[in-house]
Amino acid sequence: MxxxxxxxxxxxxxxxxxxxxxxxxxxxxxxxxxPRLVAEKVASRLAAQDPTLWGEAAEAEAAVRLGWTDLHATSRPLLAPLRALREELAAEGVDRVVLCGMGGSSLAPEVVAGTAGAQLTVLDSTDPDQVRRALDGDLRATVVVVSSKSGSTLETDSHRRIFEAAFADAGIDAASRIVVVTDPGSPLHEAATAAGYRAVLEADPHVGGRFSALSAFGLVASALAGADVEQLLDEAAEVxxxxxxxxxxxxxxxxxxxxxxxxxxxxxxxxxxxxxxxxxxxxxxxxxxxxxxxxxxxxxxxxxxxxxxxxxxxxxxxxxxxxxxxxxxxxxxxxxxxxxxxxxxxxxxxxxxxxxxxxxxxxxxxxxxxxxxxxxxxxxxxxxxxxxxxxxxxxxGVNPFDQPDVEAAKSAARGLLESTPPPERPAFEDSGVEVRASAELLGGADTVAGAVEALLATLGERGYLAVMAYLDREGRAADLLGDVRADLAARTGRPVTFGWGPRFLHSTGQLHKGGPAVGAFLQITGEAEHQVLVPGRDFDLAALLAAQAAGDAAVLAGLGRPVLRLHVTTPDALAWLAGVLAGPVNP
Structure with a gap:
C-alpha cells in the first residue's frame, strides 16, 4: 500500500x-x-484576518483575536523602548528579571529567553516554596515583570502583591522595580499607572494569550533578560x-x-x-x-x-x-x-x-x-x-480562540477560598499519603497501590492518564517525580501527561474538561515548607494552592471524570509514592 x-x-x-x-x-x-485548504484559500484568508473561517458561532470571538497574524510587524515599536529600559536598569545594577504570569504570559517568554541563553526567573506557581525561592534572590538587582491581559488572574495578582511588599520591606522603592505588560485600558493598566510603576507596556488587545508569543507578552520579559527579540521578529517575518x-x-x-x-x-x-x-x-x-x-x-x-x-x-x-x-x-x-x-x-x-x-x-x-x-x-x-x-x-470544527472550560476551575477555587470549608476527610491513609476518591472509583481499595490500580483500570483503549502535581516544580518534587510519567506510560500502555499545578490549569486544563471524556486524573498534593502571606488578602499561598487543587478536582469529578487525589503528608512519603506509581517490580 x-x-x-x-x-x-x-x-x-x-x-x-x-x-x-x-x-x-x-x-x-x-x-x-x-488541496481543499488551498482551494478554499484558508491561508490567505487567515493572513487577512478573516473571522468567518471557523463558522458563524466563532465569528464574534475570532473577529477580536486575529491580531497575532502580523505581530512580526506590529510589535516592532516595542523594540526601542525595551532597549532603553534594559539599559536604564543595567545602569542601576538591576539585571535579574522575575516574570510573574500564567499561561501564554509565561510560557512563551520561558522559551524565548531559554533559547537565547538569557536568565529569566519564571514564576507561574502558587506553591509557597517556589515563590519563596524567587523572593530569596537578590532583590536589589531584581526587576519584576507582571504580565496579565486584565490583571485579575489570581496567581499573578498575588505575586505582584507579594513582591511589592518584599521590595518595601527591603527598603526598595517597589514602583521603580515593577514593569507591567497588559492590555490598554485594563484594570491592571489603570492600577499600574496610578501606582507609578516603572513602565506600563501595552499589548495588542486583539491577541489571545496563547497566540501572544510575538506580542509584548512574549517580548518584554525576554528582552529585559537579554534575548534578541528583534531577531525573533525577523525570523517570523522571513516566513x-x-x-x-x-x-x-x-x-x-x-x-x-x-x-x-x-x-x-x-x-x-x-x-x-x-x-x-x-x-x-x-x-x-x-x-x-x-x-x-x-x-x-x-x-x-x-x-x-x-x-x-x-x-x-x-x-x-x-x-x-x-x-x-x-x-x-x-x-x-x-x-x-x-x-x-x-x-x-x-x-x-x-x-x-x-x-x-x-x-x-x-x-x-x-x-x-x-x-x-x-x-x-x-x-x-x-x-x-x-x-x-x-x-x-x-x-x-472548533473555535480555536475561546477557552470555555478554563473558568470553571478558577471559580471553584475562588469559592473555596471565600467559604473555606473544612478539609474533605480522606477515604484512608497509607504510609504518609492521604487518599481521596469516590467510593465507586476505589471499589474497596484500602492501599495507595490498590487505589492507583483502580484508577488505571478506568483507562479505555483510547484513554489517557493525566498526572497533576500541585507541588514545587523546581525543588525536590521535580527530582522524585521525574520518571513517573514514563513509568506510568510503560505500565499502562497509554499516553500519560504530566502537569505542574496551577500552571497546567492554563494549558491542558481546558482539554481535561472540554475535550474527549476519555481521561483519568491523578492529583498529587503535599505540605509546603514555607508560609507566604498574600498582602491585602485573607489567605496565604498554601491555602490558595490547596483551593486550586480541590477546585480542579471537584470540577473534573462533577463532569464524571475519574479522579484520584493523593496528598503527601510526610517528607519521605513522596519518594515512596513515586515507587508505588512505577508499579510492582517484576520478579
Missing part, C-alpha cells in the same frame, strides 16, 4: 528557515486535506508570506492537516524534542494545542515526553508522533524533481511519494512510519505552530 512522504520547507534557496515533514497516516492526511500563500507547499497547511486530518483521528500528539535547540518549546506547544482544540467533546491532547517515551514504542493507532528537530544546513532536502515554489515568496517546498506498508511505529521505512517532524528558527516555528493550530481548529 502506498503511503506518501511529504516534505515542505520555506526560506531562501541557500538554506531553509523552517521545515515540516509527514509520513504514513500523517502524509495521507496532508494529501486528503491540503510570514509563505504561511499566507494558498499553496500545497505551505508548511502551516501541511502541519495543520497532519495534526487534525488523520482518519481515524490520531488525537494524542506525542511531542518529542530531538535536539531542536528551542528551550521547552514542547511546553508552549502544549498550551497552544490543548486550549485551542480541547472543547466541544473533541480536541488534540499534547503529550510532552522526554528521553523515555513508551508511547512511541509501537505507537498506538490514536498516537501521532511529532518530533522537534534541529535546523541544519541541509534542512531543505534534495528532490527528484522541481519543488513547488510558494508564489510571491522565496519559499520552496517538495512533495514526494514513497512506497511502504502502514507503519506501527517500529518500521524503519520513513514512508511506512507515521510521524511528523518540525524544524526551524524560533520565530519561524512559533508563527508556524500558531497558523497550523488555528487551521487545525477549522478542520476539527
Amino acid at each position: 502506498t503511503r506518501p512522504a511529504t516534505v515542505v520547507w520555506a526560506g531562501p534557496e541557500e538554506g531553509a528557515v523552517v521545515e515540516v515533514s509527514a509520513t504514513g497516516d500523517a502524509a495521507r492526511a496532508v494529501g486528503d486535506h491540503v 510570514a508570506e509563505v504561511y499566507a500563500e494558498d499553496s500545497e507547499a505551505n508548511p502551516a497547511l501541511v502541519l495543520a492537516a497532519a495534526l487534525a486530518g488523520t482518519e481515524p483521528l490520531r488525537d494524542k500528539i506525542v511531542l518529542r524534542d530531538a535536539g531542536s535547540g528551542l528551550f521547552h518549546l514542547g511546553d508552549w506547544v502544549e498550551q497552544l494545542v490543548a486550549e485551542s482544540t480541547g472543547k466541544d467533546g473533541t480536541g488534540l491532547l499534547p503529550v510532552v515526553v522526554g528521553s523515555r517515551a513508551p508511547e512511541l514504542d509501537g505507537a498506538a493507532p490514536d498516537v501521532l508522533p511529532v518530533v522537534l528537530l534541529p535546523l541544519t544546513d541541509d534542512a531543505a532536502p534534495a528532490s527528484d524533481g522541481p519543488g513547488d515554489a510558494a508564489p510571491g515568496s522565496d519559499g520552496f517546498g517538495d512533495a514526494a511519494e514513497a512506497d511502504g506498508r502502514a507503519g506501527d511505529g517500529n518500521d524503519d521505512d520513513d514512508a511506512a512510519r507515521t510521524e511528523v517532524t518540525v524544524a526551524g528558527s524560533l520565530g519561524a516555528v512559533l508563527l508556524l505552530w500558531e497558523n497550523a493550530v488555528a487551521i487545525a481548529g477549522r478542520l476539527l
Whole structure:
C-alpha cells in the first residue's frame, strides 16, 4: 500500500528557515486535506484576518483575536523602548528579571529567553516554596515583570502583591522595580499607572494569550533578560508570506492537516524534542494545542515526553508522533524533481511519494512510519505552530480562540477560598499519603497501590492518564517525580501527561474538561515548607494552592471524570509514592 512522504520547507534557496515533514497516516492526511485548504484559500484568508473561517458561532470571538497574524510587524515599536529600559536598569545594577504570569504570559517568554541563553526567573506557581525561592534572590538587582491581559488572574495578582511588599520591606522603592505588560485600558493598566510603576507596556488587545508569543507578552520579559527579540521578529517575518500563500507547499497547511486530518483521528500528539535547540518549546506547544482544540467533546491532547517515551514504542493507532528537530544546513532536502515554489515568496517546498506498508511505529521505512517532524528558527516555528493550530481548529470544527472550560476551575477555587470549608476527610491513609476518591472509583481499595490500580483500570483503549502535581516544580518534587510519567506510560500502555499545578490549569486544563471524556486524573498534593502571606488578602499561598487543587478536582469529578487525589503528608512519603506509581517490580 502506498503511503506518501511529504516534505515542505520555506526560506531562501541557500538554506531553509523552517521545515515540516509527514509520513504514513500523517502524509495521507496532508494529501486528503491540503488541496481543499488551498482551494478554499484558508491561508490567505487567515493572513487577512478573516473571522468567518471557523463558522458563524466563532465569528464574534475570532473577529477580536486575529491580531497575532502580523505581530512580526506590529510589535516592532516595542523594540526601542525595551532597549532603553534594559539599559536604564543595567545602569542601576538591576539585571535579574522575575516574570510573574500564567499561561501564554509565561510560557512563551520561558522559551524565548531559554533559547537565547538569557536568565529569566519564571514564576507561574502558587506553591509557597517556589515563590519563596524567587523572593530569596537578590532583590536589589531584581526587576519584576507582571504580565496579565486584565490583571485579575489570581496567581499573578498575588505575586505582584507579594513582591511589592518584599521590595518595601527591603527598603526598595517597589514602583521603580515593577514593569507591567497588559492590555490598554485594563484594570491592571489603570492600577499600574496610578501606582507609578516603572513602565506600563501595552499589548495588542486583539491577541489571545496563547497566540501572544510575538506580542509584548512574549517580548518584554525576554528582552529585559537579554534575548534578541528583534531577531525573533525577523525570523517570523522571513516566513510570514509563505504561511499566507494558498499553496500545497505551505508548511502551516501541511502541519495543520497532519495534526487534525488523520482518519481515524490520531488525537494524542506525542511531542518529542530531538535536539531542536528551542528551550521547552514542547511546553508552549502544549498550551497552544490543548486550549485551542480541547472543547466541544473533541480536541488534540499534547503529550510532552522526554528521553523515555513508551508511547512511541509501537505507537498506538490514536498516537501521532511529532518530533522537534534541529535546523541544519541541509534542512531543505534534495528532490527528484522541481519543488513547488510558494508564489510571491522565496519559499520552496517538495512533495514526494514513497512506497511502504502502514507503519506501527517500529518500521524503519520513513514512508511506512507515521510521524511528523518540525524544524526551524524560533520565530519561524512559533508563527508556524500558531497558523497550523488555528487551521487545525477549522478542520476539527472548533473555535480555536475561546477557552470555555478554563473558568470553571478558577471559580471553584475562588469559592473555596471565600467559604473555606473544612478539609474533605480522606477515604484512608497509607504510609504518609492521604487518599481521596469516590467510593465507586476505589471499589474497596484500602492501599495507595490498590487505589492507583483502580484508577488505571478506568483507562479505555483510547484513554489517557493525566498526572497533576500541585507541588514545587523546581525543588525536590521535580527530582522524585521525574520518571513517573514514563513509568506510568510503560505500565499502562497509554499516553500519560504530566502537569505542574496551577500552571497546567492554563494549558491542558481546558482539554481535561472540554475535550474527549476519555481521561483519568491523578492529583498529587503535599505540605509546603514555607508560609507566604498574600498582602491585602485573607489567605496565604498554601491555602490558595490547596483551593486550586480541590477546585480542579471537584470540577473534573462533577463532569464524571475519574479522579484520584493523593496528598503527601510526610517528607519521605513522596519518594515512596513515586515507587508505588512505577508499579510492582517484576520478579
